Amino acid sequence: MPNLLKLQKTFKFLLLSLFVMAITACTNNNDSKDQASVNPKKIKVDGRMDAELTSPPHVPPSTKDRSAKRLTVDMEILEEVGTMADGVDYVYWTFDGTVPGSFIRTKVGDEIEFHLKNHPDNKLPHNIDLHAVNGPGGGAVSSFVAPGREIVFSFKTLNPGLYVYHCATAPVGMHIANGMYGLILVEPEEGLAPVDKEYYIMQGDFYTKGDYGDPGLQAFDMEKAIDEDADYVVFNGKVGALTGENALDAEVGETVRLYVGNGGPNLISSFHVIGEIFDKVQLEGGSLVNENVQTTLIPAGGAAMIEFKIDAPGEYILVDHSIFRAFNKGALGQINATGKEQKDVYKGTIQEGIYLPEGGAIQEMPISDEEYAASKKPKDALTFDDKMEIGKKVYGQTCFACHQANGKGISGAFPPLANSDYLNADVERAISIVLHGKSGEIVVNGETYNSVMTSQNITDREVASVMTYIYNSWDNNETVVTEEQVKKHRR
Ligand code: HEC
Ligand SMILES: [Cu+2]
Numbered sequence: 001m002p003n004l005l006k007l008q009k010t011f012k013f014l015l016l017s018l019f020v021m022a023i024t025a026c027t028n029n030n031d032s033k034d035q036a037s038v039n040p041k042k043i044k045v046d047g048r049m050d051a052e053l054t055s056p057p058h059v060p061p062s063t064k065d066r067s068a069k070r071l072t073v074d075m076e077i078l079e080e081v082g083t084m085a086d087g088v089d090y091v092y093w094t095f096d097g098t099v100p101g102s103f104i105r106t107k108v109g110d111e112i113e114f115h116l117k118n119h120p121d122n123k124l125p126h127n128i129d130l131h132a133v134n135g136p137g138g139g140a141v142s143s144f145v146a147p148g149r150e151i152v153f154s155f156k157t158l159n160p161g162l163y164v165y166h167c168a169t170a171p172v173g174m175h176i177a178n179g180m181y182g183l184i185l186v187e188p189e190e191g192l193a194p195v196d197k198e199y200y201i202m203q204g205d206f207y208t209k210g211d212y213g214d215p216g217l218q219a220f221d222m223e224k225a226i227d228e229d230a231d232y233v234v235f236n237g238k239v240g241a242l243t244g245e246n247a248l249d250a251e252v253g254e255t256v257r258l259y260v261g262n263g264g265p266n267l268i269s270s271f272h273v274i275g276e277i278f279d280k281v282q283l284e285g286g287s288l289v290n291e292n293v294q295t296t297l298i299p300a301g302g303a304a305m306i307e308f309k310i311d312a313p314g315e316y317i318l319v320d321h322s323i324f325r326a327f328n329k330g331a332l333g334q335i336n337a338t339g340k341e342q343k344d345v346y347k348g349t350i351q352e353g354i355y356l357p358e359g360g361a362i363q364e365m366p367i368s369d370e371e372y373a374a375s376k377k378p379k380d381a382l383t384f385d386d387k388m389e390i391g392k393k394v395y396g397q398t399c400f401a402c403h404q405a406n407g408k409g410i411s412g413a414f415p416p417l418a419n420s421d422y423l424n425a426d427v428e429r430a431i432s433i434v435l436h437g438k439s440g441e442i443v444v445n446g447e448t449y450n451s452v453m454t455s456q457n458i459t460d461r462e463v464a465s466v467m468t469y470i471y472n473s474w475d476n477n478e479t480v481v482t483e484e485q486v487k488k489h490r491r
Contacts, residue, residue: 038189040158043068043109050074051112053102056236057248059198059259060105064191068109075102076117077126077145077167077180084206084232085239085330087215092237093126093167093178099237100202100263101165101182106132108189110157114139120148123439123452125169125402125413130155131301132163132184140168144401146413160188162285162303164261170401171457173265177207177225179237181263183303195307196254202261203269203298203320203331204237205230212329222457228266233325235318235333242318242333250310252339257307261285264300270321271298271306273335275314280307295321310337312346382461384468384480391469394462399470402453407474413451415444418474427467427479432489434463460486 048070052060078097084090095101106112118126125146129138133155136142142153167180183200207225208218212232224231235242242248250256262269278293285303290296298304310316318333319326326332382390396405399417403409407418417423422444423430437455441448458466460483467481 038108040108041156043189045070045109045111048072051104051106053096053104054200055096055098055102056100057199057201057242059103059185059200062191062194063105063107063187064194066107068107068189069111070113071106071110072113072115073104074115074117075128076119077122078119079122079124081217083238084208084218084234085213088208088210088213089217090206090208091178091217091220093124093175093180095128095165095167095180095182099179099181099204100200100261101180103182103200103259104165104184105187106157106184107187107191108157108160110186111154112157113152113154114143115150115152116143116145117150118145118147122147124454126167126175126180127169128165129168130163130165130184132157132159132161132165132186134158137168138165144169146410157186160186161287162186162259162261162282162305164263164301164303166263166301170398171222171454173225174220174222174454176263176265177205178220179204179263181261183259183261185259192257192305195257197248197250197256198259199248199256200259201235201242201318201333202237202263203233203235203267203271204263205265205267206232206234208232222455225265226457230267230325230329232330233267233320234330239330244334247315247334247336250335250337252310252313252337252342255279255307255309256335257305259303260298260306261303262298262300266300267320267322267325268300269298269331270295271304272296272319272321273308274317274319276308276310276316278306278308281305310335310339312342313337313339314346381483382465387465387468387480388472389465390462391465391467394458394466395469398456398458399466407470411447413449415442415447415449417470417476419476420444423470424477424479427471427481428485428489431463431467431481431486434458434467435486435489460490 046067051071051073054060075095077095079093081089082092092099116128125144127140127143127145129140131138133139135155139153139155143151145151163184165182165184167175169175207221208231209221210218260271272295281290281293281296282305283290285305296304314337316335316337320331402414403417407416409416422442434456437453439452441450463486464481464483471477471479
């Protein structure tokens, strides 16, 4: 199995272990439910149905009144331009055209038949890792799908809870950073307790070439993403997705349940609603319930179910309480609660407008030239054998997803590196492609490709190694690439 998949598997296993630990802890000190009594694997499905999927902030109807089914989930991956903020556009990669992707509602014992379609106008292959899956890569291993293709895979839901799903195609961070995440709910057999309003909210951090608010089409910035230096931290994919005329509504006396996820890729959310106390939080989307909570932590790649009763009318502001994110990077939402004043609960006047964003003045603390130079100091040179070894590893983690393990690519989508006339003709051009990416028409071994290779964010040493590896494999011309050569192509 390729290294990347192994890594993903280990990662998934770790998450699962944590989850199992959480469940165990819960059953030990919580008398509400006997987790051991039902074996979810033995739940029989009764007929087939199509899952109703909803765009954020909406949530599909409860599964309370149905038995476990063979449930068909149909999702389409779309890469398209959307609005990040007023006057700021961004190319989002999405499940079903929204960030987060459609909400999937299932129940324990369902057998999910997952249809994942990659639109023919898309440039890149994708897949899906659902944290609700018990299996390799959470489904990622079985769902890799090139543009213009559809893939079908299947799994049974065993553990109730609220789970994140996301794309796990290399470079994984970039696919997530561009918006490829969403939530899947697995209800317990008896369903969740009914409430009056349910909403779907997901936080995400975004990294753009320009600063917060810089107008125009903004490209993804890999360096900022690695530095975890977000320009935007938002709910539901953009600034203002849940404010103004997009605010959520509720009435005094109603119970509201928020399904809140965090796609990351990097930041942990300190989720808080100004003016409300969470009556109930299902921590991390699992079975452990906490009560009377002010702020709940939602990890990157995690979720929580939050319930509260609206006790007084007014505007309730949703924030990431890492508060500069709220006022300077977009992490604001709003619930407008209507109904009669409740003088016994709250007597004061509610001021409007004090929570509006302050605008884009983000402070910078540049590092000194000396610090920068020190961080870029050259390391000892590598031997040919070192390069081949490192190069093989890098290839197996990064390049193989598109160019394939044997270097032969996929006709029509990814050009071959094996015996490639294009590669062998010009080493400088090839280095530049790996560093900066490539789009537009090229002809490799007589076949025309017009696709996109994203810039590969790997170190100079890794580029030199992987280039040396591909030039000395599969009948290529045995060029050796040095770190100095690579360095010259950096800006
Ligand atoms: C996400 C898919 C993807 C990944 C990952 C990827 N490439 Fe590419 N690569 C492409 C595509 C697509 C093209 C053609 C771009 C075009 O049509 O302009 C390409 C073109 C190339 C070319 C020039 C054409 C040729 O066949 O000689 C080289 C060299 C190359 N890639 C090397 C690499 C190396 C080395 C890695 C890993 C460090 C890598 N690529 C990772 C998709 C990918
Ligand atoms: Cu993807």
